[in-house]
Amino acid sequence: MLTLLTATGSRPAAWALCERWMARQDYTGPVRWIIVDDGVEPQPVTFRREGWQLILVCPSPHWAPGQNTQARNLLKGLAAVDRKDRLAIIEDDDWYAPDWLTTVDRALSRAELVGEHRARYYNVQQRRGRQLNNTGHASLCSTAMRGSALVAFAEACKARPKFIDLELWRRPHRRHLFDGHRVVGIKGLPGRGGIGMGHDESFSGQADPDGTLLRSWVGGDAEVYA
Incomplete structure (x- = not known):
């Protein structure tokens, strides 16, 4: 079984797309x-899948504008996670390829993070995209873990840094980073704003006025972001 953890709230448009991306995952095992x-x-949670x-x-208390409740919410979710579980972080506003969970399932046989x-x-x-060069860590939206990495993740959340992914990946444990571009961090959707650099007005990257770059990254799914 895979366990997924999503922290969300006040983002109905993003959440609806998150349900869509999970509904088409080709992973055939049980999921919590x-x-x-x-x-x-x-x-509204409308997701149903056998x-x-x-x-x-x-x-x-509920989230209020100006607050960053990510760490608290992830810890609330982790209360239902055991060290023997295999956990994938799914962020509500990001795009996931149909084989993402299958890829994560295989990768977790190689390492704990x-x-x-x-x-x-x-x-x-902004109609702007950016390819990052991070080779020593993964963004939280494309991170999965098990065993001691789950303990490290809880500790990283308790430290309450602004960027939990950086805090997690700097902690020592068995790790495996891979290529593939099966995840795209989508920024600027309606609703509650995000905290990463991609949400900032000063976000720099390749201008994409006609959507060509986005289509090359996500294919026909680019239409939902038009």
């Missing part, structure tokens, strides 16, 4: 999806 929603109004179990966690390096970010409001 822990969804932590701290919005004032819970987002072999998938959904656990909805609604922490309080795995992820896709050389991240791609795309801001749909």
